[in-house]
Amino acid sequence: MMGTLGxxxxxxxxxxLYFLSHIPITLLLDLQAVLPRELYPVELRxxxxxxxxxxxxxxxxxPPMWFKSFLFCELVFQLPFFPTATYAFFKGGCKWIRTPAIxxxxxxxxxLIPILSxxxxxxxxxxxxxxxxxxxxxxxxxxxxSIYAPYFLIPLMLLLFMxxxxxxxxxxxxxxx
Numbered sequence: 349m350m351g352t353l354g355x356x357x358x359x360x361x362x363x364x365l366y367f368l369s370h371i372p373i374t375l376l377l378d379l380q381a382v383l384p385r386e387l388y389p390v391e392l393r394x395x396x397x398x399x400x401x402x403x404x405x406x407x408x409x410x411p412p413m414w415f416k417s418f419l420f421c422e423l424v425f426q427l428p429f430f431p432t433a434t435y436a437f438f439k440g441g442c443k444w445i446r447t448p449a450i451x452x453x454x455x456x457x458x459x460l461i462p463i464l465s466x467x468x469x470x471x472x473x474x475x476x477x478x479x480x481x482x483x484x485x486x487x488x489x490x491x492x493x494s495i496y497a498p499y500f501l502i503p504l505m506l507l508l509f510m511x512x513x514x515x516x517x518x519x520x521x522x523x524x525x
Contacts, residue, residue, distance in 0.1 A: 357440055359509055364437035366502050367430045374427050381411040382419045405492060406472060406482035407463065418459045426452065446516045453503035453510070460500040467492040 380388055380396050400408040407415045429452055436445035467489050472482030483489045510516050 356513065356515060359505075360437040360440045363502070363506060363509075364434050367433040367437065371427070371430045371434070374422055374430070378419055379423055381408065382416050382423060403492060403495065404481070404483045404488050405495075406470075406478045407466070409481045410479070414462070418463070421455070421459070425455065441515070443516060446510050449506055449510050453507035456503040457500055457507070460496065460503075463496055464493055464500065467496070 376388075376392055377396055377399070380393065385393065396408060399405065411419070429448060433445060433449065433452070436442035436449075467483065470478065470482065472478050472484070483492055
């Protein structure tokens with residue numbers, strides 16, 4: 349019993365750290381592509397430019413509209429969820445987080461499929477829509493996939509945890525007649 353409780357609490361803490369870390373990443377980096385650039389100090393803009401150039405991330409060098417739509421969803425739907433999820437998982441045992449966590453995990457994993465597919469299969473030649481920006485070698489593609497993969501794998505882990513954990517499964521309460 350204690351082992352199961354310890355494993356559950358360990359996973360809840362990992363999820364709490366994931367959501368806590370996602371707040372500054374979203375606010376300071378991701379949303380630069382959809383919010384007015386005047387909101388960001390030059391140092392943060394330069395950090396994003398450095399990252400995009402150093403890791404040849406074409407989605408952040410010149411974000412396509414489909415990627416901006418994902419970032420807008422991150423702003424409107426995910427960002428408000430991050431503090432709530434951080435609280436729920438650090439506190440532990442908050443069964444009410446199950447449905448929002450399932451929605452978050454499925455939504456996030458769905459957005460990561462075209463992102464990871466782009467990194468793996470897109471033609472980044474000068475003739476493509478990315479104007480030659482992007483990874484040139486298989487190693488550079490795998491580096492980008494490894495940067496983004498946790499944002500698929502952790503939501504997958506969250507989804508499985510919410511669906512499979514006996515603790516988070518709701519038991520139907522029947523009304524007494």
